[in-house]
Amino acid sequence: MSAQRRQLHLNLFVYPGGHHEAAWRYHGSDPGRVLDIAFYQDLARRAEQAAFDAVFLADGPSLPDNVRYASRFRLEPLTWLSAIAAATERIGLIATASTTYSEPYNLARLFASLDHLSRGRAGWNIVTTGAPDAAANFGLDEHPVHAERYDRAREFVDVVGKLWDSWEDGALVADPGTGVFADTGRVHPVNHHGRHLRVRGPLNTPRTPQGRPVYVQAGSSEDGRAFAARYAEAVFTAHQTLESAQEFYADVRSRAAALGRDPDGLLVLPGISPFIGSTEAEARALQEEFDELTQPGYSLDLLRRLLGLELGEEELDRPVPRHLIETGGERGLGSRFQLVLDIVDRERPTVRQLLHRLAGARGHHVVAGTPEQIADILQRWFEQGAADGFNVMPPWLPGGFDVFAEEVVPLLRRRGLFREAYQGRTLRDHYGLARPESVYATAPAAVPAPAPAPTTAPARQKEHVPS
Amino acid sequence: MSAQRRQLHLNLFVYPGGHHEAAWRYHGSDPGRVLDIAFYQDLARRAEQAAFDAVFLADGPSLPDNVRYASRFRLEPLTWLSAIAAATERIGLIATASTTYSEPYNLARLFASLDHLSRGRAGWNIVTTGAPDAAANFGLDEHPVHAERYDRAREFVDVVGKLWDSWEDGALVADPGTGVFADTGRVHPVNHHGRHLRVRGPLNTPRTPQGRPVYVQAGSSEDGRAFAARYAEAVFTAHQTLESAQEFYADVRSRAAALGRDPDGLLVLPGISPFIGSTEAEARALQEEFDELTQPGYSLDLLRRLLGLELGEEELDRPVPRHLIETGGERGLGSRFQLVLDIVDRERPTVRQLLHRLAGARGHHVVAGTPEQIADILQRWFEQGAADGFNVMPPWLPGGFDVFAEEVVPLLRRRGLFREAYQGRTLRDHYGLARPESVYATAPAAVPAPAPAPTTAPARQKEHVPS
Numbered sequence A, B: 001m002s003a004q005r006r007q008l009h010l011n012l013f014v015y016p017g018g019h020h021e022a023a024w025r026y027h028g029s030d031p032g033r034v035l036d037i038a039f040y041q042d043l044a045r046r047a048e049q050a051a052f053d054a055v056f057l058a059d060g061p062s063l064p065d066n067v068r069y070a071s072r073f074r075l076e077p078l079t080w081l082s083a084i085a086a087a088t089e090r091i092g093l094i095a096t097a098s099t100t101y102s103e104p105y106n107l108a109r110l111f112a113s114l115d116h117l118s119r120g121r122a123g124w125n126i127v128t129t130g131a132p133d134a135a136a137n138f139g140l141d142e143h144p145v146h147a148e149r150y151d152r153a154r155e156f157v158d159v160v161g162k163l164w165d166s167w168e169d170g171a172l173v174a175d176p177g178t179g180v181f182a183d184t185g186r187v188h189p190v191n192h193h194g195r196h197l198r199v200r201g202p203l204n205t206p207r208t209p210q211g212r213p214v215y216v217q218a219g220s221s222e223d224g225r226a227f228a229a230r231y232a233e234a235v236f237t238a239h240q241t242l243e244s245a246q247e248f249y250a251d252v253r254s255r256a257a258a259l260g261r262d263p264d265g266l267l268v269l270p271g272i273s274p275f276i277g278s279t280e281a282e283a284r285a286l287q288e289e290f291d292e293l294t295q296p297g298y299s300l301d302l303l304r305r306l307l308g309l310e311l312g313e314e315e316l317d318r319p320v321p322r323h324l325i326e327t328g329g330e331r332g333l334g335s336r337f338q339l340v341l342d343i344v345d346r347e348r349p350t351v352r353q354l355l356h357r358l359a360g361a362r363g364h365h366v367v368a369g370t371p372e373q374i375a376d377i378l379q380r381w382f383e384q385g386a387a388d389g390f391n392v393m394p395p396w397l398p399g400g401f402d403v404f405a406e407e408v409v410p411l412l413r414r415r416g417l418f419r420e421a422y423q424g425r426t427l428r429d430h431y432g433l434a435r436p437e438s439v440y441a442t443a444p445a446a447v448p449a450p451a452p453a454p455t456t457a458p459a460r461q462k463e464h465v466p467s
Helices: A037-049 A077-085 A104-117 A132-138 A146-165 A222-231 A242-258 A280-292 A296-307 A326-330 A335-347 A351-359 A371-383 A399-414 A427-431 B037-049 B077-085 B104-117 B132-137 B146-165 B222-231 B242-258 B280-292 B296-307 B326-330 B335-347 B351-359 B371-383 B399-414 B427-431
Strands: A009-014 A054-057 A092-098 A122-127 A172-175 A180-182 A214-217 A234-237 A267-276 A365-369 A389-392 B009-014 B054-057 B092-098 B122-127 B172-175 B180-182 B214-217 B234-237 B267-276 B365-369 B389-392
Touching: A009 A037, A009 A267, A037 A054, A037 A077, A037 A399, A054 A077, A054 A122, A077 A092, A077 A104, A077 B077, A077 B104, A092 A104, A092 A214, A092 A427, A104 A122, A104 A146, A104 B077, A146 A222, A214 A222, A214 A427, A222 A242, A234 A242, A242 A267, A242 A371, A267 A280, A267 A371, A267 A399, A280 A351, A280 A365, A296 A335, A296 A351, A335 A351, A365 A371, A371 A389, A371 A399, B009 B037, B009 B267, B037 B054, B037 B077, B037 B399, B054 B077, B054 B122, B077 B092, B077 B104, B092 B104, B092 B214, B092 B427, B104 B122, B104 B146, B146 B222, B214 B222, B214 B427, B222 B242, B234 B242, B242 B267, B242 B371, B267 B280, B267 B371, B267 B399, B280 B351, B280 B365, B296 B335, B296 B351, B335 B351, B365 B371, B371 B389, B371 B399
Parallel strands: A009 A054, A009 A389, A054 A092, A092 A122, A122 A214, A214 A234, A234 A267, A267 A365, A267 A389, B009 B054, B009 B389, B054 B092, B092 B122, B122 B214, B214 B234, B234 B267, B267 B365, B267 B389
Antiparallel strands: A172 A180, B172 B180
């Protein structure tokens, strides 16, 4: 295990109860604790003990109807991760937030704050919000269409990047002798006047330990890939097969290279939801136990939203009516729609079989096997050009994570694929990403930037955001 | 000290460095820690050891120009208080947030989250944002005028109240046996269509331990008083004299009563910034030491913004040019403008004298004396109809708070004016405010609401928000 060897990156994707839709009904769950911060703090501490790169929280500014059947309310990520930051020291903290339903000045402040109070562990999972019902919570008659959302997203990321850069490193002087608190010559308005946004700036907080939070992105549509290639430093993506992941991996890296970026500065992290048993049969039995706890009402609702299919419970054991799906394609759901369509075309499942395929992790890759088999899959994807690491999505929490940490992580370490311990202190350190300079930087800082602890992780990226 | 006796409420108003504009230059300060979460967590723990009701953070979504001279950047309150929540158990957490520059759905989520993760300790200091330069950070050509801001504020508070009520208590069922996670018959859209806002709802998180955060308000203009009388459960207010505070106290209580509210459900908490010494002379010398660290550039900028006075350093030792002030009256600054004008009319100060009067706490009441003298002032205001408690604004932090906690608090306890220990667990418990029922409550909850710990504090308010 030389320090130079490429290693896996692992995030724990935290979902109330767990990722399987029936997780909260499993006897190993504790649904009474879905709103208990101590539950999540403890989980993050366990992930930190396992030296995971980050914990990750999804988000959306509306309430899914299927909360009737599953733990599908939302934990507001910035506040929950701030409280988790206070209970941890090293692990990264990735919050999802919407460019469609936020004000850039407010969002820039929330993430700058998370980066300050976590001493450099913040990541931003940039989403444009897929759920159309969000619009009505923000005074809009209609959810903006996919292309329009991405157009705003590009402008939004440019603006918040400038806000995060608006205080140069070293602009916070705080010299009691001279009476200079801030060198306001090094604090810059951003004066943005764009198609969607106007923001003067500067931000009302000094530059953060990481300069900017790590930019993460999770859409895999055509717009999403172009966006990732330009802005993302890590991409979460859903793939059911090695081949699909390899195509995506090669595609986003070549797009990034075409934009002049070092492709190694763009980590590709597919989701994976592992059922683990001491034998393969035991793992499959566990998965079946979960699937039997699912409720058709939940899943039929999911099919309606994903594919536009209106089906009743009487149709559960008939084949998925493939010919009825076409109408869903233009509904702006992008890559997840295509992924489900591929399952239908490849496997020709009954409605119930498809529902069970989706129950595990909403279209992400669900696997069942022994720790060795799981480690083999991760290694294969990692070594065969499909992944730089994974967003680990335990079927239930905390148990589904514990067994991964106790049984799979040691195997990955024995194979030299995963760190024994953190070598740095910031999320950029863990991901091997350089700290970006402010676009306004005028001169070497008189006062050094908040220094990350010494790290041997290679700085792989010189420039993250063209601007 | 019977449990029935009326007692003081004390908040610690946290400001980076401290409230005196030169605090960060004082030798007892540590300006290198203004962005260190551990500094603020430790401060909150000390306030909790002193059984203070709450810590309070101010806010504004823009950067004051005078950050050149003083620690006037902003800590984003929701994230910082979430991290502080994780380091404390009992103390209330009051965050300032703007109704002018927030989306109600986003703000409702942030506060609901803080209330959940602190187990019922959140308060919302409702402001309309005074600083006109905020507008340019949000795509507006002009800062909305005072009356327009308050008009939106009223609608905004109505909407977020409905969002916080949109999940009835008990709607989160989480019964693995029946498969019902949420009783969606008890989760309600809010369907708000108003002049300023349209929000469908419901909120995407269950109802919080306190039902709603405690509603705090800090404006004392005519609009501000009317707003406080209708909505506020606690009012922060700035008064230089007992008489002014008495007038305010009687006025807002009678306004609340006229609206059918119990005036005891509206706590009046003036700001006070104490310099404490073992003799009065020592306390005054300490205050002078701070005043000598002030910088005219800072204060002249403050006069420009507060009074519209454009003065140079050469005018520092001349009388304040009272005849030039009039033009500032319509600039929407409301009560703070009037307060400074009163000082000018009452004291006829030189410019430098006025600057020193304002340096301590931006117009709040600055006092210097022995612990006994400070306790006497607090007792007098409390017993003579001017205050239900105080927003304590230490000139510097943490030392300025420590001396208050160690020297003044024991005197207040000996006089039976302040609690020895917390009797409840939520901010509503500490303030003696009842937990409001959801406006959508349809039936007795099948599952009891998250129960605050037993408390002997009287529940003084039946209904907080007419809607």
